[in-house]
Amino acid sequence: MIKESVPRIHFYDQDFVDMYDRAWVWLDELWHEADKESKFPEGYFIHENGGVLDLYDVSLSSLFLMYSNQFYSPYSMVDYFYQRQEKDGHIWEKYDIATDKPVIDEENPLGVTLPLLPFVEYMFYHKIGNKKRLKDVVPYLERYYEWLKSNFQQENGLYVVPNKALHMGNLPRENAKYTVDFNSAVTVFALYMSIIGDILNDKELSFRYKRVYFALKTRINSMMWSSDDNFYYDLDENGEIIRNKHIGAYWTLLAEIPNEDYAQFLIEDLKDDKEFGSDNPFPSVPVSSKYFDENGNGYCGGVSSFMTYIVIKGLMNYDSFIFARECAIRHLYFILDTLHPGEEKQGHAWEIYKPFVEGPATCPEGVVNKKKYLPSIGLVTITLCIENIIGLDISLPRKTVNWTMQNLEAMGIEELSLKKNNITILSNKNQRGWEIRLESEKLYYFTISILDEDKKKTLPIPSGKCSILIDKL
Numbered sequence: 485m486i487k488e489s490v491p492r493i494h495f496y497d498q499d500f501v502d503m504y505d506r507a508w509v510w511l512d513e514l515w516h517e518a519d520k521e522s523k524f525p526e527g528y529f530i531h532e533n534g535g536v537l538d539l540y541d542v543s544l545s546s547l548f549l550m551y552s553n554q555f556y557s558p559y560s561m562v563d564y565f566y567q568r569q570e571k572d573g574h575i576w577e578k579y580d581i582a583t584d585k586p587v588i589d590e591e592n593p594l595g596v597t598l599p600l601l602p603f604v605e606y607m608f609y610h611k612i613g614n615k616k617r618l619k620d621v622v623p624y625l626e627r628y629y630e631w632l633k634s635n636f637q638q639e640n641g642l643y644v645v646p647n648k649a650l651h652m653g654n655l656p657r658e659n660a661k662y663t664v665d666f667n668s669a670v671t672v673f674a675l676y677m678s679i680i681g682d683i684l685n686d687k688e689l690s691f692r693y694k695r696v697y698f699a700l701k702t703r704i705n706s707m708m709w710s711s712d713d714n715f716y717y718d719l720d721e722n723g724e725i726i727r728n729k730h731i732g733a734y735w736t737l738l739a740e741i742p743n744e745d746y747a748q749f750l751i752e753d754l755k756d757d758k759e760f761g762s763d764n765p766f767p768s769v770p771v772s773s774k775y776f777d778e779n780g781n782g783y784c785g786g787v788s789s790f791m792t793y794i795v796i797k798g799l800m801n802y803d804s805f806i807f808a809r810e811c812a813i814r815h816l817y818f819i820l821d822t823l824h825p826g827e828e829k830q831g832h833a834w835e836i837y838k839p840f841v842e843g844p845a846t847c848p849e850g851v852v853n854k855k856k857y858l859p860s861i862g863l864v865t866i867t868l869c870i871e872n873i874i875g876l877d878i879s880l881p882r883k884t885v886n887w888t889m890q891n892l893e894a895m896g897i898e899e900l901s902l903k904k905n906n907i908t909i910l911s912n913k914n915q916r917g918w919e920i921r922l923e924s925e926k927l928y929y930f931t932i933s934i935l936d937e938d939k940k941k942t943l944p945i946p947s948g949k950c951s952i953l954i955d956k957l
Contacts, residue, residue: 489552489553489555490508490551490552490553490555490556491551491553491870491897491898491899491900491901492897492898492899493869493870493874493895493896493897493898494894494895494896494897494898494910495869495873495874495894495895496893496894496895499820500816500820500869500873503816503819503820503823503865503869504865504866504869506865507548507858507861507862507865507866508552508866510856510858510861511529511556511858511862512556514529514530514531514858515527515528515529515556516528516529516530518560523560523564523581523584524560524561524564525560526557526559526560527556527557527560528560528561528564529545529556529561529858530581531854531857531858531859535580535581535582536578536579536580536581536587537561537564537565537578537579537581538577538578539565539575539576539577539578539597540577540597540598540600540651540859541859542558542561542562542564542565542859543562543598543600543601543604544600544790544859544860544862544863545558545561545858545859545862546558546561546562546604546607546608547604547607547793547862547863547867548862548863548866548867549862550607550608550611550612551611551866551867551870551900553899553900553901554612554901558604558608559608559617562601562604564579565579566621566624568584569624569627569628572627572630572631572634573626573627573628573629573630573631573632574594574628574631575624575628575631576595577589577592577595577596577597577649578595589648591646591647591648592645592646592648592649593646594635596632596635596636596645596646596649597649597651598649598650598651598665598666598669599628599629599632599669599670599672599673600669600672600673601621601624601625601628601673602625602672602673602676602677602680603672603673603676605617605618605621605625605676605680606676606679606680609680609683609881610878610879610880610881610882611878611880612880612903613880613881613902613903615683615684615881618680618683618684619684622677622680622684622686622689625677625680626677629673629674629677629696632670632673638662640662640703640707640723641699641700641703642662642667642700642703642704642707642719643662643666643667643670644661644662644663645663645666647663649666650663650665650666650732651790652665652730652732652768652783652788653782653783653836653847653851654781654782654783654784654847654848654850654851655730655732655768655769655782655783655784656728656730656769656775656784657718657726657728658718658726658728659720659721659726660718660719660720660726660728661718661719661720661721662707662708662718662719662720662723663718663732664704664708664716664717664718664732664733664735664736665732665733665735667700667703667704667708668704668716668732668735668736668738668739668741669735669739670700671697671700671701671704671736671739671741672735672738672739674693674694674696674697674700675693675697675739675740677689677693677696678690678691678693678694678697681693701739701740701741704716704736704741705741705742705746707719707723708725709742709746710725710727713727714746714749714750715729715733715749715750715753716733716736716741716742716750717729717733718730718732728773728775729753729759729769729770729772729773730768730769730773731760731766731767731768731769731788731791731795732791733750734750734754734766734791734794734795734798735794735798736750736798737750737795737797737798737799737801737802738794738797738798738801740801742802744802747802751799751802751804751807753770754766754795754799754807754811755807757771758770758771758772759771759772762787762839762840763814763818763839763840763841764787764814764815764818764837764838764839764840765787765792765795765811765814765815766787766791766792766795766811767785767786767787767839768783768784768785768786768787768788768791769783769784769785771785771839773785777846778838778839778840779838779845779846780836780837780838780839780844780845780846780847780853781845781846781847781848782836782845782846782847782848782851782853783836783851785839785845786836786837786838786839786845786847786853787815787818787836787837787838787839787845788835788836788860789815789819789835789837789860789861789863789864790835790859790860790863792811792812792815792864793863793864793867793868795811796808796811796812796868796872799811800872805872805875805888805890805935806890806935808872809872809873809875809890812864812868812869812872812873813873815837815864815868816864816865816868816869816873818837818838818842819833819837819861819864819865821842822834822837822842822843822844825842825843831843832844832855832856833855833856833857833861834853834854834855834856834857835853835854835855835857835860836853870897874895874896874897875887875888875889875890876897876909878900878902880902880903882929883902883927883928883929884928884929884930884931885907885909885928885929885930885931886930886931886933887909887920887930887931887932887933888933888935889911889932889933889934889935890934890935890936891934891935891936891937892911892913892918892934892937892954893911894911894912894913895910895911896908896909896910896911896920897909897910898910902926902928904925904926905924905925905926905928906924906925907922907923907924907925907928908921908922908923908924909921909922909930916953916955917953917954917955918953918954918955919951919952919953919954920932920951920952920954921949921950921951922945922949922950922951922952923948923949923950924945924946924947924948925947926947927944927945927946927947928944928945929942929943929944929945930942930943930944930945931943932952932954932957934954939954939957941957
């Protein structure tokens with residue numbers, strides 16, 4: 485039933501396909517169907533946390549649920565938080581579903597979290613194509629931004645939040661007050677609010693958030709960048725740089741904060757095996773750090789699937805498709821090797837992994853390495869698998885599918901729903917050479933890019949079945 489409802493992927497390594505299928509099966513085991521009395525008219529799921537819905541989990545999950553052909557809709561869960569927004573714009577991170585009351589955390593008393601909602605809504609728009617939804621959610625997002633600004637922005641223009649809001653566990657911060665990851669995440673918020681303004685042709689909205697975006701980008705570049713060792717750092721209470729490298733600095737790539745020169749310095753560190761270039765990319769602190777532990781020790785060297793996703797999406801902003809794809813494949817192999825450690829053993833999928841060998845990262849007391857943590861696992865086994873390993877970039881409103889391949893390989897996707905248009909795109913080698921078979925119910929525009937062969941072509945794909953011979957491009 486599940487396989488018939490969600491898109492089917494094809495890849496030359498069947499283990500990747502099996503892992504993709506298994507993630508949907510795990511989701512189905514946790515999924516609660518809607519009923520007439522439900523607060524979630526399209527259903528919902530919760531990671532094993534006792535009936536508490538978490539905005540951070542929901543934001544992460546939305547980025548792979550959007551590939552479910554709306555069989556597992558993310559809308560109900562996101563809308564649950566909008567509907568409980570307070571008059572001042574406050575949206576609590578956690579709610580007890582049974583009581584609809586916020587769950588208060590003493591370490592994060594206002595329940596703030598990484599502000600991912602505009603990024604999530606932008607992704608919804610391109611995969612599900614509902615422009616009206618974008619218009620409807622903008623007032624919630626604007627009020628939420630005003631709440632963030634009034635409660636957490638300081639006189640210097642940067643934001644200060646509790647460490648618990650950063651979701652980086654025991655990552656050593658060395659008295660950091662102004663954290664590069666949260667400030668970059670707010671910059672991502674402003675960037676995508678501006679883009680949403682452009683989509684809605686709302687020039688005032690777009691301009692207002694462009695100003696916010698460039699103001700934050702300028703502050704981060706001027707205050708958090710060290711020209712001595714070419715890296716972004718947290719700041720202490722006096723605004724001084726704390727030379728303690730960590731993976732949170734790579735939120736800057738997603739926010740498009742570095743210029744090309746700065747970005748190249750950051751990317752070189754990702755490739756350096758003495759920094760973040762471990763076999764399983766990318767550890768929470770570099771190998772060179774005094775805090776690094778090859779067993780992970782939580783976020784003192786462990787590899788988080790969520791942060792791997794953030795880094796890979798950031799790399800895509802700086803024309804690093806091949807490197808990003810290589811890292812996605814490497815990380816997925818570590819997930820697979822941990823799940824199948826031996827022929828007679830059955831392992832598990834985890835939130836945090838070791839950087840050099842398969843297995844879950846060890847964790848100190850007080851830090852939990854969540855088993856089968858789908859909000860994070862699905863980002864790799866579903867989203868990165870479709871977008872970076874297979875290489876598909878899909879936009880329903882533009883009616884475009886871009887397929888970037890490093891080289892010709894047997895892979896593709898079947899029965900992916902673009903609203904009411906199911907499409908199939910598969911590459912295979914036959915007697916005539918490499919061929920791409922396409923099937924669609926409606927017209928769309930298909931761009932194929934084969935990097936190693938320097939080939940690129942855009943073609944209108946009519947309804948019905950057709951094929952493209954690569955040698956004829």
